[in-house]
Amino acid sequence: MDHGLASLSLRAYGASPGSHVHDHAQVLLGLHGALALEVDGRGHLVGPGQGLLLPAGARHDFEAAQGARCLVLDSRHPGWRGLGPLHAPPAAAHGLARYLAEALAAGLPRAQLWGPALVQELFQPPAHARRAQRAIDWIALGDWALARADHPTSVAELAARVHLSGSQLAARCRAELGQPLMHWLRGLRLDEARRLRGQGLAVAEVARRCGYRSPSALTTALRRTGR
Incomplete structure (x- = not known):
């Protein structure tokens, strides 16, 4: 993908x-x-x-x-x-x-x-700064989450992918990306929804692929964020 x-x-x-x-x-x-x-x-x-x-x-x-x-x-x-x-x-x-x-x-x-x-x-971060804690490949984690966006994804599942506890991953997301973990995940899914809509896919299909319970829920989320 x-x-x-x-x-x-x-x-x-x-x-x-x-x-x-x-x-x-x-x-x-x-x-x-x-x-x-x-x-x-x-x-x-x-x-x-x-x-x-x-x-x-x-x-x-x-x-x-x-x-x-x-x-x-x-x-x-x-x-x-x-x-x-x-x-x-x-x-x-x-x-x-x-x-x-x-x-x-x-x-x-x-x-x-x-x-x-x-x-x-x-x-x-430079190598000497990464030695203190395992680096998180946020791009790979985001790709994994988007690949299964039509299924609910929990904090525990995300954390397990990078061998951390849920609280550790949440803290790292705030420190490294400047936002709560699930806000980051919702942002990825909205970006993916916009990309799929740009390709001409129907709203219902985009909602299914991106994990929204209905086309109207997706439309509301896109309108609320201006995406």
């Missing part, structure tokens, strides 16, 4: 200010120049060797007074939900951005195939 639609591109930014709101996550890796951004009222700067994750739904104004060039990842993968804005480690971001930019310019197909996963790794 492909929930992680993602693409890499090279983009140039100029002196004219711009403003965007995306319904997907976006990662900027600086290559040349300096790109100034204001994300939900907070200032950020992306220059060579710097990386910034822009979460879905975050309004960002941007300007590059002297011009700037960035490697950009646009991704709808549910694993980005609840994260950001986050900065990537400069040394790793610089080397990866330069490599992927050259690979894209050369038309190497593996840049698009493997590049998004490599960019994602930039925003994972």
Whole structure:
């Protein structure tokens, strides 16, 4: 099941200010120049060797007074939900951005195939921080939950997938994703419902696949969240 639609591109930014709101996550890796951004009222700067994750739904104004060039990842993968804005480690971001930019310019197909996963790794905790506790692969856990979305999924079942207790998983979700566990799960299912509706599936079929008791319940949930 492909929930992680993602693409890499090279983009140039100029002196004219711009403003965007995306319904997907976006990662900027600086290559040349300096790109100034204001994300939900907070200032950020992306220059060579710097990386910034822009979460879905975050309004960002941007300007590059002297011009700037960035490697950009646009991704709808549910694993980005609840994260950001986050900065990537400069040394790793610089080397990866330069490599992927050259690979894209050369038309190497593996840049698009493997590049998004490599960019994602930039925003994972460093190895010394992960030794204290087992890392949770939120993307894999979300994919597992979505694959069985037509069945009720309990906190205990989710926790068992990552070898934790229910309370441990709930605490980790709040700490790492910034939201309650079941809110995270509902968000994934709503994103999946929107994706299926976009493919033209009937509301009743989407409701069945995504675990809603009726088409009206799904319609209400989508309307309430503006999805």
